[in-house]
Amino acid sequence: MDDAERTAGDFTYIDNFKLLLQWQSPAVAPAAGRRGGRGGWQQRGQGSGAGASGEVEAEDLLPALPPGLTAVQVVADFLTELRGYIFRHLVRCAPAHISAPASSSPLPLLDGSHIGWCLTVPAMWDEAAKSRLRQAANRAGMATAADPAALQMILEPEAAALAAAVLQVPPAAAPAAAATSTARKTGGGGAAVIDEAVEVHLRRIDAAERSDDAASSAVTAAAATARSGPKAGPAPAPAASLCEGDVLLVMDCGGGTADVTLHRVRGAGAGLRLEEAAEGRGVPAGGRFVDAAAWSYLRSELGGGAWDGWRAAHVREWAQLAGSWEAAKRFPGPVSLQLPPALLAAVAAGARKPRGRPRSTMLGLGRRSAAGGAGGPLRPDGVFVLREEVLEARVVGPVVGRIIAAAEKVLREGARAGSAATKVLLTGGLANSAALQRRAASMAASHGAQLLLPRSPSASVVTGAVLFGQLPARVSARRCRLSYGVMTATAWSSAHEDSHRERGYPGWILDDEGERLADDVFKQFVHRGQLVETDEVVVHTFSPIYRSEQSVAFRMYATESSTASYTVEPGMREVAEVELELPADWRSKVQSRHDYKLEAELRFGATEITLLARDLHTRNAVATTLSWTSDPVSLPAV
Template identity: 25%
Template sequence: AGGVVYREINKCSLTAAYWYTIDFGTAFSGYAINITKGQEKSEPYLPRWGKEYGFDTPKTPTCILFNEDEKCLSFGYEAKMAYQEMSGEEAKKHYFFEDFKMELYSKVDLQLTIKAANGKSMKALKVFSESLRFLKEDALRTISRNTQGKNFLASDFTWVLTVPAIWDLSAKQFMREAATQAGIVTEGDEEKLVMALEPEAASIWCKKLPSDGFISEKHNEESLDQSAGTQYIVVDCGGGTIDITVHEVLDGGALKERHKVSGNDLGGQTVDRKFKQFLREIFPEGVWDQFEQNSPSAAQKIMYEFTYLKQVDKDVQISCPFTLGSLIKEKSDTENFVQSELGASWDGDFIKISRDKMRSFYDESLKGITENLKEIFNCGLNIKYILLVGGYAQSQILQQHITDQFGQQCKVLCPFRAQEAIMRGAVEFGRNPDVVASRKSSYTYGFAVCEKFDENKHKEGKKFTAKGVDLSRDIFRKLVEEDEDLGSQGTRELLCSSARADQVEMNLRFFRSLRKDPVYVDDWGVEKVGSFTVDMTGGGKVKLEIDFGSTEITAVGTNQISGETQTVKIDFMTTDRECVIDGDPEDAASVGSEQSGPSDYSD
């Protein structure tokens, strides 16, 4: 495989495009390298991981090890093995993090801290940025080894970073900040980092697969129908999240989203948690928690073994470390210290778990996935396929459940290399972002403005006076509506005008709602998601263009007097306390559309 990279590099001219894709998953992470010359297309190169430890996988565990001085020591298999081999006392001094991606599932900020396996805490931004730094540096070393030592810089590449589609805007911004700190991109060079939504990337890859690239319920060769009008659901089954999107194939092969993204936090780790809860129940009270505290690395080995056993649908057995067996005997007054009526039995050095008990660990996760899919099927769409992708999709129990539930309504397919689908598809997305022609807005978005007060329309409590004019504050100025189709026309234009000649900037508060037509920004169901500042120097009028149609919401301002453009950074991580605007009428500025002229005022 290394030779492929070498030959591709050597035949490429200076016009070649270099791509790195990082699939940063909850349980496993990896990267792909792709070199494209002109209009030619080549297959991405994916390194294999863990061979020195007896593994051979396309991704490495998402775990990272720091020493007691918070210096990064290792990532992936190396970190996991080093931690597992540590004595209990040594492990207590270090910071070992895994499964930490789920810390970004809800709204986050840069002050977020996360706990290591031993309970010690560290800034989340450091954990994420050092993880991305490792993947970046390993990728650059890989390509250097295969090009006779030619040195490449991160800036030589366009980087594609995968994120869940259902993530909050603040989490996407957090990952961009972490990538910047990791040296993947620099300030002013942000366009060299592209965010790809995980289920979209998987969808793009599955469209390319031949019929022998899928596992189907009838074990026959089945490929994805490419004809225009075909609708299918992609269920990205990750370790942390279940991320679902619905696509329709358009003329020419582009994709249109037919249902806004949905999903939950009931991925493969939910099964792991149920297993750990089960261990607490079958052993004498307090044994498992004490074992985890005293021998964290040994506890990690058991959970890692279980990760691979999740793929099968049969009775399983898990090795029991000597330290756990000794602790159990201490706490038990009988030789049969595993409660077999709970679906487990003790066999010397192993804990045996019945097939039915294994299946029960999946109940909560499968119920959540089923509810999400039923909601989509109730929307009147003509779904022809369900595509199961992601590492958790390799589970036979999950595949069979989805087939049993929905196999009469559509075909259920899973690519043979389900764990690689996102990484490979993200390369395609990076090369051609327009392959996803249209997306659905998950929310109604708008910002706070002031309007001329109308007693028949506005609340008296919202009234204030500026420059002799009665105004109503906190009006929700809608830009995009929930469930609206957003494609290449997903940009909204607004004209901002300063109220004072000496005003140098304008602060705007950004809001969202699941309601179609909120009136005020403090109505029920409306939440503030961020803020942004528009530079008004050089002239009092700035045209603001906000792009809602891409994988991130971005904004550009053009000064209507000087003609200068500015990138307007929308801050989705600012807390309410930091983002209070006092509503001083002297700082008010008019805001309007290009068509209607300036009719409103920013708050």
């Protein structure tokens, strides 16, 4: 779509919209604090202190949505288009055993129920963001009420670790594997043919080296002409592999987030499993933050008015410049970018006109001599140069620093828990950055670990997602990020009395039998940091309080504290609720209310938690997935 077509059709170019699922309420459009036309092209951090310090916050990247649109709807529209594209591809390529020719159509038929979807989510996302993504996927038709299991979600660093562990090529087999076009591997449900392109060749990267991935990759012609010349990489790094007993630190550095997790490798071959060894961390840092810092620097040097006006009016040129930067930023530096003609014209038009001389269209393009003068970043031929010291101080360095700091914390926590990392896996699009590779290799060496890099770091997560959809049991245990429990009432005790006297809670109530009960008690099911098996179920038994009750509400709470006792404590928040209907004559079936048993069950799935309440007398049950929304999606009673 060219700029004229986009403008005439009143279309809006939006990027970074996935970030809104975590950092922006889906029901509220971003505030129009800074002018950005009607589109979402302008980062709200532009013109702020972000350009001066090189630090870009998540809020600086949030796009402004057109009126009437929510983040969930925008993501749903994107996933709808993606789903349609994939479905059309499968129709064209589906093998005979899952399709049949239609009598009146030249295209084969493909049953949509044969397709399972697995979406990846950053490990740092909270339950609310995951819930919003599932809402968007449901709107896009990836799951239905009849088949909710068709959609699964996996944490992105876990997906990367799974791909590295399951599809790895052992060092001795790597040369032979590279010579073959396909490889056959067995996994759980039987044999599966895996294209050689997704084989995970893990390479060991030493602190003094950088990966040859960037240099060996095909660079687009636009990116190649935007640089002063190609940089030859070193010889391929030695191959490596994961094995039983390894403790693997995963640094998944994507576009908007950098997630760090620690996993212990259990078993081998078809029996290989991953067990989370320490609580992971995530930071808002990734390729998008590097990009934003680069554009902030260009904007400050070229002039905010010229940059903003050009970017709003010439989206095609903007996309081309962004593509050139995407290929060039993985190199150490300096980075040279050929500025588009319309941008150069806008900068020239905004330059001050020297008295008595015509306005220059080449030299003096910037607002200050720093941009267009001798030694400035903008050369006379329209090439903008980001020097190595600029990249380190203002563009790449601050983002890499955030990522390394998060990884160091997880490494230290793992070591204190007896799970010192033996290997570090660097994945995600930003893993192609030579600067990040150098820092990560140095960090790994300081902890006595090896840094491993897949042949295609940016493909590891999506490859692992496919594997997880087929073999979900391979991720066998996770650490709880929060403590979870339900609100209940229990017999009044001296501990409740002491808390009431010192802190003002809990309060108390009387049941129908005159028993004094402490209210707002937090019945903990799991505590923060606890290792929980996938598909583990924790069950506790309860009873109704009053004979007049016709339903019982089970309210699930979460807190960062591992020792919380009451739901009214600071930091406690309600995350889900289910209401269980009781039979009208339930009290006539038992002598005491304590004899009528109800169960609350917390079930841990792959990346979501389910709260289920069950009447043990009628077998009636109701469930909901755990979320922070006030209107959780409940499953029908069964």
